[in-house]
Amino acid sequence: MVSKQIVIRPDDAGDFEKAVAQVFDVIKWYPDYTLSSHSCYLDQYRCILFLSPAPSFEYHLHYESRYITFAQHHKARIDNAAKRFEVEHLWKMPGGYALVKEFISFMPAGDSETSHRLGASDSRRVITLMDTNLKDSGYDRLVCDLAIQEDMDVMMHHHRLAKPGSKSVCQDEIKRTDSECSMTSTPANGDSEPHTPVDDDPVTSNWLIDFDDSPLGIPALEATNSGKVDTETLSAIKVAELEKTIQHREIQLQARESKLKQREHNITIQETSIKGRESTIDIRERNLQSSWTRYGSFDFATQKLELDLQKKESAMDQRGRDIENAEYYLRAREDWMMEQEKKLIMQYANVKERADAVESLEESVTLRNKLSLERQDRLDEREQLAILDRNGLKAGVEKVTRREEKVKKREVDVRGAEGVMRAREATLREEQSKLPQAARRLRMEKERADAALTDRELSVLEREQRVQALETTLKVEREIIQTRFRDGEEMMKK
CATH class of the missing domain: 1.20.1270 (Substrate Binding Domain Of Dnak; Chain:A; Domain 2)
Structure with missing residues (x-):
């Protein structure tokens, strides 16, 4: 299997244009790449690369987008056999981090029929929730399909992955973004088709867990994506996750209140100690004034001697x-x-x-x-x-x-x-x-x-x-x- 991989170092973090240019440098290793197709790839995939996962968190975990911030670019890798490449980036969220893996498929240039189909899996991303130590938090992973329309809009289709052995069910929610990657909500037309998890693909399962050259050292990068969600248990899982989130926020607020009280107590102690020090400083100033008067006489004698x-x-x-x-x-x-x-x-x-x-x-x-x-x-x-x-x-x-x-x-x-x-x-x-x-x-x-x-x-x-x-x-x-x-x-x- 012919492949090309590039690792984006932490010193390039935050430079989106440079990271996108590096990803397109990886695309140049694709066998069917030509100068004429470069503009097509550049226009089609620029809106998908490093797209914020905030809409997914708003839909599933009810997080506000202002709490989701970019942390670091991780890796870009191309798979010539499967005609797709992988881009990984890390995002900061309340209570931990989110590792976003994107599997973007190459589309033939000028194939407008493929680009018009909403069901075509132009880009699939897997979101893994992590704690503050960059370890897998144990929550269910999320899957989101991205498709590019003719007017360069991006359609986002959400899934949820549960434990292995369960079935996958598509949610009745489709979010749409314009060419500047701003998200808007659109209704779904009936029940959507079931989607196969990324880990079931035999071509990509060989290299999705090969992260020996990872600069972050994240243990969750070696985990495999498997399992589906049952339709009957989806609502219960959402309620349980919402309750866990609320409890986690309440615990954080209580801890913050206790820290503030402890800080106020420390401030009062510091104020009392400062007042005591001021009184001692006043006493020392009076003593110094008396000593300065004594030294004045010595200075006069020394001046006379001089x-x-x-x-x-x-x-x-x-x-x-x-x-x-x-x-x-x-x-x-x-x-x-x-x-x-x-x-x-x-x-x-x-x-x-x-x-x-x-x-x-x-x-x-x-x-x-x-x-x-x-x-x-x-x-x-x-x-x-x-x-x-x-x-x-x-x-x-x-x-x-x-x-x-x-x-x-x-x-x-x-x-x-x-x-x-x-x-x-x-x-x-x-x-x-x-x-x-x-x-x-x-x-x-x-x-x-x-x-x-x-x-x-x-x-x-x-x-x-x-x-x-x-x-x-x-x-x-x-x-x-x-x-x-x-x-x-x-x-x-x-």
């Missing part, structure tokens, strides 16, 4: 600038000393020229030579002293730079300590339950900061004293150099 630190830092910066100015003055003084040394060398050259010029005055020349030699010794000593002074100044400058680096490092440490203090203050604000401990820690940190500041002030004072001592030594050395220079000039004048 201002003092800023003033001291500005003073230290000013002192650093003064030290830089002093270093610049020392460098200028060294330049002046070098110029003076050059002048002395020039004067010594002039003296030598004068000694060469005055050859007659040998004694004076000899004396002046001796004096020049002594002056040279003094100049050498002065140069050595100047070199020593320069080295001492360089060492002092290096010490000053090292001290400045230490001061900068200490400033960085102080800033880090300030950042730590701010972070600790933030943590103290957050940890409201540990306010006394936080206050004690803040006092300890403040004492440590004060001790660090005092140490820093002492170090700054020591540095200032050392700088003052260095300045005094520089002044003394400058006076010594000036005295030596004056002595040299006096000797030159002599």
